[in-house]
Every structure is written in C-alpha cells, then in structure tokens.
Amino acid sequence: MRTVPSSRYWCFGFVAIAGVLTDLATKWKVFHDLGGPHRMSDWTYRTDLLWGRFEFSLATTFNHGALFGIGQGLSWLFALLSIGAASGIVYWLFVRGNARSLWLTVTLGLILAGALGNLYDRMALHGWTDNNGAPVHAVRDFLNCTIPGVEIRDFKPRLIREYHWPVFNFADVFLVTGAVMLTLYSFFAPQPSETSESGGIAQPKADAPPAAPSSPAPGAAA
Secondary structure (H helix, E strand, C coil): CCCCCHHHHHHHHHHHHHHHHHHHHHHHHHHHHHCCCCCECCCCEEEEECCEEEEEEEEEEEECCCHHHCCCCCHHHHHHHHHHHHHHHHHHHHHCCHHHCHHHHHHHHHHHHHHHHHHHHHCCCCCCECCCCCECCCEEEEEEEEEEEEEEECCEEEEEEEEEEEEECHHHHHHHHHHHHHHHHHHHCCCCCHHHHCCCCCCCCCCCCCCCCCCCCCCCCC
8 A cells, every 4th residue: 555645635535525515516406496307497698609609508307327318227337336436436546546646636536526426316315206206316417508519411520500418417527527637647647767666766677788897997006
C-alpha cells in the first residue's frame, strides 16, 4: 500500500459528497415542484448557437437504463456495476496510491458522485412508486436540451439546426466530466521515472559494459 497525503482523503470526500448532495437535491427540488414524471417547466430558454438553436428547459422523466437512456430496462445490472465501480475507485486511489495525483483524486471523486447519485435512484430510495404502488427502480432525469447537431445520411455528414439531447441529470454531468478528465490524464500524465520506480535509487542498466580499469598516470612511481 502506497502512502497517500491525508489532504487527498479530504479532497476526494468533499468532491464525492458535494456531488451526490447536489444531484439528489436538484432531483428532489425539480420533481417536487413540477409534481412528478412527464411534466415540463412553463419556461424555456432559447438562443441562436452556431448553425442552429440552443434550448433549455426542465422535463421530468424516469430513466430505466444508463447514461442518457442507454440500456433501458437494465436498472439492476447498472446498480451492480455502480457498486463495483465505487469499490474499484476507492481501491485504485487509496490502496494502490494513485490519490497522490490531485487531478486523479478530483476526477474519480466526480465519477463516484455520479455513480452514487444514480445508484440511489436505481435502488428506489427516492420513494416514487408506479400506478400499482410498486417502487420505481429508475433514475430521475430533468435537464432537457436541444442543441445544433450533425446527422449522417448516405455516408455524408449534414448539419441540423436542432437535435434533442436525451434528458439527463447532474449525476450524468459529473460522470461525463470525470470521464473526459480521465481521458486527458491518460494522454498527459507524467511517466514514472526510473528513480521513482526503484525506491529513489537509480539502478544501472543490465546491459551496460563494465568500466575499463584506469591506467596509471605517466611518471607515477611503480
């Protein structure tokens, strides 16, 4: 087990807890104010953007799949994957010692926040039930966006003015942000040096030839 600065534990905990609280609080607020799923806010923000339009509003819905509605009907599978991911994050950061990197600590704190926020919903801890009174094991989504997009027709890209993005939540935002940060880290992370890998002692190369014996200086006494 590698030594990790104590500040990394606090940083990781703060990012993860703040992210989970933000996600759950906004879900509760929007669903409480709008009155349940399949409701829309009475306002919409619109503006021109690039070659099309950007629109933003609130629209409550239950997502029985994963990020942005992928894998509908597999809530329990994604719940198990979230638990596994959370365990792996803690192990990789603090047992393997990767929390020595502040960037990785924040990155995986965001990913854990997103995973736990959606796991809370998949376990039906939000308290919502269906028409038969059964718990709804689904994620609460409410961020509704329309953006300029690109579609492929006849193997050719074509710009479209409005593409309706799948409804999402802040847990999804944290997951995507963490994934982007993790990708950047994989490209730009400093490579460990030979000195750090050998415990602070530079090791000679195995194939280096032995040093030649030094010859006595001219005129030296025998």
